[in-house]
Amino acid sequence: MSMTANTAMAASTPRRGSSIAWSDVLLNIYILIFFLYLFVPLLIMIGAAFNVNSTPSITDWQGFTLDWFTGEVDEETGRVIAKGLPQEDRFLQGLWHSVIIALGVVAIAIPLGLSGALVLTRLQSGSTTFLYTLLISPILTPGIVLGVTTMIFWRDIFSVEAGLFTTMIAHSTFIASYCMLMFMARLQRQDRGLEEAALDLGASNVMVFRRITLPFLRPTILTAAVIGFLQSMENYNTTFFAIGGSWTLVTEIGSRMRFGLTPVINAIGVIFIVITVVAAVAWVFFRKREKG
Amino acid sequence: MSSLIRSYGGVLAALFGGLTLLWIIGLIVLPQLNMIQRAFIWEARDGAAQQAGVDLERAYQKIATLDYDIRAAKRDIERGSAPSAAPSPSDPFAVSPGAPSPGGLASSETPDKRIVRLESERTELQGQINPLKERFGRLKIEEAEASGYSIKNFTTMSPLHWRIFGMTIFYAFCVTLLSFLFCYPIAYTIARTQKEIHVAFFMLGIIIPYALNELLRIFAWTMILANEGILNSALDTLGLIDLESGEAIRWLASNGAVFCVLMYTYILFMIFPMYNTIETLDKNQIEAARDLGASTWRIHSRVVIPHAKPGIAVGAIMTFMLSAGSISVPGLVGPGLHPDWFSQIIYRNFFEAGNWNIGAAQSLLLLVACTIFILIVLRFFRVGIQEIAR
The missing domain is CATH 1.10.3720.10 (MetI-like)
Incomplete structure (x- = not known):
């Protein structure tokens, strides 16, 4: 069936004028914008999880840190220097x-x-x-x-x-x-x-x-x-x-x-995203195998 | 049911039937009926009866205190004052009655006199009790008479709350419509993509944001829209505003911000059902329509959309229901600053004002609005309830 669909598409392609090609370009641009809309906020959130700044931000970059994941505790006094997940x-x-x-x-x-x-x-x-x-x-x-x-x-x-x-x-x-x-x-x-x-x-x-x-x-x-x-x-x-x-x-x-x-939420977000990505990849792979 | 019994026997069939019944009655029907009942019971709470109750309670407490004092005084007479009436030589500190005792508040009066005074106070209070009781009972009855089945929970809702209700429904409708317009090209493109690997990437692209917790999606946007957020920083960099001099634009505290974030949070509930139905469309139909000279617009309006109707219906219903009933987005985007969402009013009635019946009435309103929307959508797309949610 997909064979016939492909040949049908191939047959109809030459008849499409340049206007259709334009609409394809527009569609592709639209798809790009749509996925940027979906993912840019998430990327911003991921970025801020690694910023020293205690207000979640990527524009005001104060250095890279993992403190929001691991926390930082003074070894001797036991005083919490940076409040992280633990x-x-x-x-x-x-x-x-x-x-x-x-x-x-x-x-x-x-x-x-x-x-x-x-x-x-x-x-x-x-x-x-x-x-x-x-x-x-x-x-x-x-x-x-x-x-x-x-x-x-x-x-x-x-x-x-x-x-x-x-x-x-x-x-x-x-x-x-x-x-x-x-x-x-x-x-x-x-x-x-x-x-x-x-x-x-x-x-x-x-x-x-x-x-x-x-x-x-x-x-x-x-x-x-x-x-x-x-x-x-x-x-x-x-x-x-x-x-x-x-x-x-x-x-x-x-x-x-x-x-x-607080960037601790960003840290949780990053963990969620990692889990989600792994699960989603597994699911898509699983689904493909089940179909094929 | 007979087919169920034939396959699995009476015991298992009864178990399945019983569990289904338990689910229907215990989890779905009774809780809803309970809410509906509460919605139609008016609780008169002008506070008069409550105040009378408090007054009565206070009088009782006073009497109890007086009783305690009287008993204490009597004990004094029996124990403390008896030896003092006949001072024992072994106790040089004992004082005779009437003599000023060192310290103590009741020093100026004898226990006997004190008892008399307390008794008279008590009688006076006792006299007040009955009128208080009567008043409390009367107000209680009045309140009970004013309470009961009525539609007052709806009719006494303030015009402001009705307006918020209308706005919430309107915004939810806009979210649904825009989500459809934005998602249709995407769902169509993914469904028509031939290469497996491209489909896989597209699917990942929509599954990841879809499966991510909605609070985190909201959080990402609050970071962007915050006063010191990405958007204002970007405008600052472009020189349009000056953050240093406090020209930050307050994006968060507006219905517009809630609207944008609602869009972002629930848009993907539109894509999946649409994709699922468009995918089942025989691609030859589109080619046939094109070969017969149909324009792109006609192909979509006459071939693709009619085929995708059940999916569009499900997507619309889910998106509308989620946005109209969302407490997460309005509650977390600029908390407490922007005008209320209907869900927040419901929340307040339950957890801050303690007006459960009014809250139940408002929940019922929301439920009815969603039900009406579902019925309209089903009618509009001519799909049966059996066809959806598949």
């Missing part, structure tokens, strides 16, 4: 909170999403659309509304104050929907004949699920777990309302940004 206890504590929440979210959202997907793909009635709408509604709901409803609900009904637990529940509500969509996409490609055959050959229902359905879904479970974990870690808008007096890494970054900018 001296920021709240960030580390927040990271820990984030990880706890994200693990809980994965543990809740995967079973819920899987159940929802199984029910939806097997349901043959007029209520499927309604059920589907209901189950993906958390994705379409603004994050702050999810945070607010979860917070009020758990306090009104169970007298549970806002905190790590309510945040976990609020995240699970919509991350389960994403998991469900992933499972549905996978289940639609399932050959149901296999299950039928196993049943005909005398396998028990539980065995069919454990030996046929689960292995078929395993890659999706892994992907859904990773994506769900990351989504929970990254979330700000829902967390901000549901976290109460506690904090996560991201809300802590947020509250530090309110009280003035």
Whole structure:
């Protein structure tokens, strides 16, 4: 198919006038500008993480330093000369909170999403659309509304104050929907004949699920777990309302940004970017291999 | 459900059904209903009943203090004053009643007299208690009568807040529209790129900023827009403004800054769904249209965009919902300086004013606005809810 497309393109090329070439040039310039728009702010942020200047900046360059990553402590007195990441206890504590929440979210959202997907793909009635709408509604709901409803609900009904637990529940509500969509996409490609055959050959229902359905879904479970974990870690808008007096890494970054900018946030940003780049490269490579 | 039972048996089917129900009822429906209920319950809080309650509480406390003093005085009589009535020779410091005792506030009166005085004070206060109680009860009932199901949480919202609500929706709509215009050429180009390696680079180019935490994207922009930031420094270098003499332009504290950063933060939610749908378009269709003499404009309006409708719908819905409900961008771009965003008003009602029901009403407004937007988009693009989010 791509062959025919290529030959078709080759055939049509001579007929394009110079005006089309111009539009191509314009398009390329536009694409360049767009990607500059996406990346220049990030590059500025990376640059400022290595500047001695305690106000994040790249224009006012005062020298190269790694202090914002490592911190600087006077060996003899133990006095902190420059406050870097290791001296920021709240960030580390927040990271820990984030990880706890994200693990809980994965543990809740995967079973819920899987159940929802199984029910939806097997349901043959007029209520499927309604059920589907209901189950993906958390994705379409603004994050702050999810945070607010979860917070009020758990306090009104169970007298549970806002905190790590309510945040976990609020995240699970919509991350389960994403998991469900992933499972549905996978289940639609399932050959149901296999299950039928196993049943005909005398396998028990539980065995069919454990030996046929689960292995078929395993890659999706892994992907859904990773994506769900990351989504929970990254979330700000829902967390901000549901976290109460506690904090996560991201809300802590947020509250530090309110009280003035510090290059420590740039340092965290650089770490995030490195992780993101590595993950993105891995994902693109993985996707290419899966396709090819 | 029967197909589910046939494949996995009653127990597993019940488990899946049960978990789904738990999710629907416990996490989605009940919390929303709870919020809606709160939104329609008006809490009269003019503070009169609360004040009466405080007064009553204070009277009770005073009586308790008096009781304590009276008991102390009585103990004095039993213990301290009894020996003083018959001074023992072994205790040279004991003083006879009536004689000025060294130090002490109650020195001028005898315990007996003190008790009488305290008792009379107590009776007087006791007399005040009942009217206070009555008043408190009456105000409570009045408040309870004024409270209850009503739409006052919406009708009493100030015109300013309605305007902010409107502005938030309007800005979110603009972000969505502009994001579509900016992203369409990019999504189209990536989807039509033939070389694998180019596609990979394009994908990296959009995935990296997309996957990066939104706060960090915001942070990068606050660095640019800050008073001493990159933009002002650049203008300074160009000689347009003079930073030294304090001519810094305050970019941050404006709706415009919030708008720009919203664009930057949520624009990529538009690209991915669009890219996914355009990619599935058979490239021969475009060639066929071109060979038949269609202009570029017609190819897009008649071939590509109709095909990409579900993707555009999803992108528009996500971008709109995220920008309308964002607390991160308005909260962190020039915190506290620019005019409010609706999400910030909701936040304030919950965490600063303690008006949970009004906050619930405003959350409901936001939810309704987003729902209406979704319905309009689905109608406009003629796509069903089943087709989206795939």
